[in-house]
Amino acid sequence: MDIIQIMILSIVEGVTEFLPISSTGHMIVVSHLLDIPQSSVHINFEITIQLSAILAICYQYSEKLRRSLNLWKKIIVSFIPTGVVGLLFYKEIITLFSVTTVALSFIFGGIIFLIIERFYREDKNTTKSLEDITYRQSLMIGIAQVFSFIPGTSRSGATIIGGLLSNLDRKTATEFSFLCAIPVILAATLFSIYKNLEKLNIGDMYALILGFVITFFTTLITVRLFLKYVKRYTFVPFGIYRIVFGLVLFLFFGDI
Numbered sequence: 001m002d003i004i005q006i007m008i009l010s011i012v013e014g015v016t017e018f019l020p021i022s023s024t025g026h027m028i029v030v031s032h033l034l035d036i037p038q039s040s041v042h043i044n045f046e047i048t049i050q051l052s053a054i055l056a057i058c059y060q061y062s063e064k065l066r067r068s069l070n071l072w073k074k075i076i077v078s079f080i081p082t083g084v085v086g087l088l089f090y091k092e093i094i095t096l097f098s099v100t101t102v103a104l105s106f107i108f109g110g111i112i113f114l115i116i117e118r119f120y121r122e123d124k125n126t127t128k129s130l131e132d133i134t135y136r137q138s139l140m141i142g143i144a145q146v147f148s149f150i151p152g153t154s155r156s157g158a159t160i161i162g163g164l165l166s167n168l169d170r171k172t173a174t175e176f177s178f179l180c181a182i183p184v185i186l187a188a189t190l191f192s193i194y195k196n197l198e199k200l201n202i203g204d205m206y207a208l209i210l211g212f213v214i215t216f217f218t219t220l221i222t223v224r225l226f227l228k229y230v231k232r233y234t235f236v237p238f239g240i241y242r243i244v245f246g247l248v249l250f251l252f253f254g255d256i
Contacts, residue, residue, distance in 0.1 A: 017181075021242055022109075056223070068131070078138045106245055120234070
């Protein structure tokens with residue numbers, strides 16, 4: 001990959017990983033447009049930038065994670081459904097992938113966001129901080145996260161929806177969505193390393209370092225801006241975007 005491809009892929013990963021719009025669909029389109037083949041170099045790069053994105057979240061919430069054992073317990077509870085389903089049904093899950101599935105998931109997820117926002121009432125969403133999240137709510141969000149195994153669903157989107165349905169306000173649902181990603185993405189990254197151990201090499205160290213740095217800072221900027229956004233606005237624009245992007249993906253990239 002050349003430097004332009006590295007920069008674009010890193011920025012796309014950093015921007016889309018924690019927004020409720022699915023990084024998978026965007027990486028499909030961008031990789032296709034940039035004519036980047038699936039190779040060992042690409043696999044190494046994807047593992048690196050995904051790890052960078054989650055480390056940015058760890059940095060963003062480092063103080064809260066250091067001080068709150070209860071928060072860690074809630075994160076672990078949210079991981080249990082995903083961990084169990086992923087472990088038991090890995091072979092079945094990987095067969096789900098297709099561009100059509102991704103496109104339909106985009107559209108369906110967008111519709112759900114629009115429906116939820118139509119009936120959202122601020123006074124009913126009484127959980128307004130990470131500290132107030134219960135273990136039951138953590139488990140419900142974790143169950144919602146299981147749906148992110150369907151390609152294109154968006155892990156962030158699934159957990160935010162789960163949070164809103166569990167009576168978290170928008171900001172708290174978004175923050176907990178970020179934190180839920182820590183064990184999930186770390187586990188997925190370690191599993192990817194294990195599955196691709198023979199393909200891993202440090203021959204392209206320059207590309208990996210550059211991608212890591214760009215993704216890290218892009219993720220930090222994105223999550224901070226996103227948190228400012230959800231304090232004031234709804235998820236309706238994301239619902240509309242998902243529907244439009246899903247239609248574009250279905251119509252123009254269905255044969256990838």
